Amino acid sequence: MSVEEATGQPRPGRPRSEQSRSAVVRATSELLHEIGLRAMTTEQIATRSGASKATIYKWWPNKYAVAVDAFFSELQADSPDPDTGSARQDFTIWLRRLCHFYAGPSGAVFAQLVGEAQFDPEVATELRDGLVRSRRAVLETIWDRGVARGELRADVDRDVAIDLIIGPALYRLMTGRGGLDDAAADAMADTVIRGLSA
């Protein structure tokens, strides 16, 4: 957090152009869907956004960091807690949404970012901090409620439980085998929850 944000006091000099920032992010979003993370070049982002390469490199270390930002910027209202009163219901609804997301246009982008994270620790960190963590938080809440209600097994490690729910869907995404429709989500949820239920 910069001094400015902390104190509300403007720093000297011309302030950063919000227009430029958002144009870069928007252009990157488009390019991610059109040609993908790897084929997209910094030059293209610059041309399409109207920003200069220097400006992009001033605020982001490379195109992958821009892509992470762009990816997050289009994830509004990210998978809220269903809270239906039944953990089984909650998990099922949540997993349907996840599979829907994976199967949609952003799914490929997400898969590419996870792929890139294998080579770039910074992408890995940002992805984990910005996305994985917030998703897991919802699942943790659902889990804790279920355990408190006596609906779920208290003797299963919470992290294990969550990995069992997310893992299979991610596996299907990353191996590109499909099987991410509602029926598949329900099948996976059903079986896992049976193992998790008290």
Next chain:
Amino acid sequence: MSVEEATGQPRPGRPRSEQSRSAVVRATSELLHEIGLRAMTTEQIATRSGASKATIYKWWPNKYAVAVDAFFSELQADSPDPDTGSARQDFTIWLRRLCHFYAGPSGAVFAQLVGEAQFDPEVATELRDGLVRSRRAVLETIWDRGVARGELRADVDRDVAIDLIIGPALYRLMTGRGGLDDAAADAMADTVIRGLSA
């Protein structure tokens, strides 16, 4: 498959140098572990192996194909079927081995290959054909035995069941969160199998 392989008839001219081939594969293996898939260049493979770039490009389409070959070449005796008489046992042993593999030095290489597969359909295909398929075959056998024995639920889709076993481990590998030791493998196996058991 080449004409030679099909007919057994030698083609005219100097035959392909096996020494050159294996040197390339070995050099690539080393580089994969030392600097990773992305940082490794075709030039480096050529220099280290003593082969020329032209030779490499003659036999492989690009460095990723070489990497896939190199990766497979070091996977000897890949996860055989434990066949203990208990599907629960078999799955647990098998998952331990998988986690051990993921946690070992080849795990990172595998993760990078899966990462690269998000950008390169050929890598995805080769990886699926060469590794994923053979692994799943073992699990399918275990599953079928368990179902036949009445140990496992016949009403669960086999593919779903297998994804539930592999998925969580791969999820941990790809998000780099660790948790791939024996205890973790056992915990995951236990919980999943409970959901899969009759």
Next chain:
Amino acid sequence: MSVEEATGQPRPGRPRSEQSRSAVVRATSELLHEIGLRAMTTEQIATRSGASKATIYKWWPNKYAVAVDAFFSELQADSPDPDTGSARQDFTIWLRRLCHFYAGPSGAVFAQLVGEAQFDPEVATELRDGLVRSRRAVLETIWDRGVARGELRADVDRDVAIDLIIGPALYRLMTGRGGLDDAAADAMADTVIRGLSA
């Protein structure tokens, strides 16, 4: 020439800061000697002088114009007319001074400015107006005195005569071959003046 300078009437608003102007010129002088005309950046001038780039660009079109100003500012009382009564003496003394200047620290700066003038007509103009012209004026005076006195040939074009005196020294400077000490100056002066004498 600004309105203020023309009319003596102060314009409204904050007047130009003399401190800022001289700091820029001084910083530029230092940089010219330390790293040279080409390596010096506008940013460096701004940082070292405490002025902002905007201020520099407000008063000068580019760094070369600043350099010309800075170069002139350190040329105080440049080569006065010796007027010894002998044109031969006058020319010899004058050429000694010129060579001394070329051989000194400002010589390299001057050479770079002449070099830059080959690319930038404005630099060429400013250099010619500010320096070359004033120097030639002194030589013209010496020449005219010598001709009037019957010491020098009246049938030689004055411009040719002056070029013969300055040219060889500049040639040595621009080709970086040295030979700019007093003895060399005397040798050049001697021979040329012999050609110019009646």
Next chain:
Amino acid sequence: MSVEEATGQPRPGRPRSEQSRSAVVRATSELLHEIGLRAMTTEQIATRSGASKATIYKWWPNKYAVAVDAFFSELQADSPDPDTGSARQDFTIWLRRLCHFYAGPSGAVFAQLVGEAQFDPEVATELRDGLVRSRRAVLETIWDRGVARGELRADVDRDVAIDLIIGPALYRLMTGRGGLDDAAADAMADTVIRGLSA
């Protein structure tokens, strides 16, 4: 001089493409005359010649080195020795040719190269070695003949004499004041030679 040139033994690997080399030099020549040394970019040379930037940077350190090569390549049969029997004649003819060269299209290119040499010692060296030296050699021959013949003063330093002949013309070129036609050349030659004659 490379090993190959010295021994006549071909080195391993694909030999340097003469076509590529000459295309680069030719394109550079054109660009030098069309837009000048400074405005010309490496990219333009690459585009126009059909070579890649990498190739250019492999064989030349930067565009200035290419420019020097290109400049030399168009100087065929550079100012031969007139050898008329009279040193006065020889010098006059030679200086006419030099002024003609300076006043022609290559003159501006040469001036820019000399200008650039003020910033880049390598350009200075190459220019001196490739051009200045060969020109001076001719003048030295003329001078020596004149002295042997008793036509020229033996007590004048040869280098000084040569600088007196070349210097004024270069001065006119570098200050852009014109005066490089035949009449001007003759006037300069006449006066200087008078100073140099026995």
Next chain:
DNA sequence: CAATAATCGAGACGGTACGTCTTGTCTTGGC
């Protein structure tokens, strides 16, 4: 004594050239 107007330092910005790097192809002579 406020209002006006031009200055100033700081620094972000679009543009553009630079020189490096990697990829995949091509061209030698030797085996």
Next chain:
DNA sequence: GCCAAGACAAGACGTACCGTCTCGATTATTG
């Protein structure tokens, strides 16, 4: 026909500098 060596075209990379701009702050004259 295969191979090592290495030159080549293509083109993305990240850096540097240029000259312009937008801030808030400052400092004069003018009403």
